Amino acid sequence: MDNKFKSITQPFSNTINVDGKDYLYFGGTAYLGIPQNxxxxxxxxxxxxxxxxxxxxxxxxxxxxxxxxxxxxxxxxxxxxxxxxxxxxxxxxxxxxxxxxxxxxxxxxxxxxxxxxxxxxxxxxxxxxxxxxxxxxxxxxxxxxxxxxxxxxxxxxxxxxxxxxxxxxxxxxxxxxxxxxxxxxxxxxxxxxxxxxxxxxxxxxxxxxxxxxxxxxxxxxxxxxxxxxxxxxxxxxxxxxxxxxxxxxxxxxxxxxxARDIYQKAWENLQKNIVHFNDAINLTWKFEQGFPAYLINYPNLAEDLLKHQILISSFPYPAPTDKPLNRIVLSSWHTDADIKILILALK
The missing domain is CATH 3.40.640.10 (Type I PLP-dependent aspartate aminotransferase-like (Major domain))
Structure with missing residues (x-):
């Protein structure tokens, strides 16, 4: 993946702007979207x-x-x-x-x-x-x-x-x-x-x-x-x-x-996003019910989604010479529209 994505100068959110282009971001560990709440x-x-x-x-x-x-x-x-x-x-x-x-x-x-x-x-x-x-x-x-x-x-x-x-x-x-x-x-x-x-x-x-x-x-x-x-x-x-x-x-x-109520609302929104995405994916994907990370055994997934201006978590694992481990990670900061765009790109 292009090195321009390794020197981002803005907070992570559901979208990231790089070189004037907006990319949907489905990675990271901000599962409840708290950094942008x-x-x-x-x-x-x-x-x-x-x-x-x-x-x-x-x-x-x-x-x-x-x-x-x-x-x-x-x-x-x-x-x-x-x-x-x-x-x-x-x-x-x-x-x-x-x-x-x-x-x-x-x-x-x-x-x-x-x-x-x-x-x-x-x-x-x-x-x-x-x-x-x-x-x-x-x-x-x-x-x-x-x-x-x-x-x-x-x-x-x-x-x-x-x-x-x-x-x-x-x-x-x-x-x-x-x-x-x-x-x-x-x-x-x-x-x-x-x-x-x-x-x-x-x-x-x-x-x-x-x-x-x-x-x-x-x-x-x-x-x-x-x-x-x-x-x-x-x-x-x-x-x-x-x-x-x-x-x-x-x-x-x-x-x-x-922030107890803030966490609760964010958790509920995350679960709604998970249900929305689960209804559309192939069940050969590896995931756990209620947890927002999805693994697919397809080495070119990150590159294919990049063509749709979608960024996901992708890195060689466990060794630097291994094939990329490609995961889609949902967050509470994603909207229904974000999920729909992701689903269409995957189809």
Missing amino acids: QEFIDLYIDGIKKFGLNNGTSRSNNIQLGIYNEAEKEAAKRFLAEDALITSSGYLAAQLTVKTLSALGKVICAPSTHPALWQNQQPDTLSESFSEWKVKTIETINASAQSNWVLISNSMNNLFPEIYDFDFLEEVLPDKNILLIVDDSHGIGVNNHGLGAFSQLPKLKNVETVVVSSMAKALGVDAGLVLGSKEIIKKLKLSNTFVGASPPSAAGLYAFIY
Whole structure:
């Protein structure tokens, strides 16, 4: 694809103007269209007026903005967790959690686990499917003398859309203690009616669940989130990483706190767009119900749609020499007219 699309000088939206031409844009991770939601932008501006542009002091400082504790309480309540922790990025939230909690047991990483969740190097599970991995994991844990285990996984694979089911943990022997760390960066705000993965993870006596997430995708806030028990969150807040790191912009968290209805309306609009598109596509496409990404095994799709002034997500995967992975990603910022144009171009 032309390099002119790698130096865009405007915000991403449903349309992008490049060299005087308007292109419909069906890519990215702004699933709820929050970066272009005027109501949310107005809240963000109110937050800037109240709290300024940023806050470079750590959360261990003796003088604090109360908005951070308020946002954590709201996040825990909204996503049905006992407690929450907020950092300046999803990557930091993941690294903080993995580095602090991986010492609590023998670590096993699931396939396609995001690099933010790696301890030092890429886990040796790249070639496995999630289904193969969970069978092997059950066998490994149940046959081992090791009692304590830390399982690390994404909540879903957003590239080859697949939402993972963790009910397999019911098959783990009850004398094994499992700490399950799940990255829900692509699911939170979208899947499970916007609640994300946390409330759907297994509730078993021998399983402790922790969710880490970027808030910069569906939620539109440059921050990271950890959901878990009060005990786990307390442990994480005592870590050197949390104590030493600066927090995210207070303005963004102010907007997050007061945008509950905005998120709900955006989620409903996204679901409407998904239904509209699903009614028209060939079901040989790979997708998950309710999630707005669609994979098609057709290497020239991006080039063909470009002729119709439509941009989609397209890049070689997993290696730079591989064929492009072509995905269409819907957002709440797309209109009915946008979807109709896309459908006509595909036909």
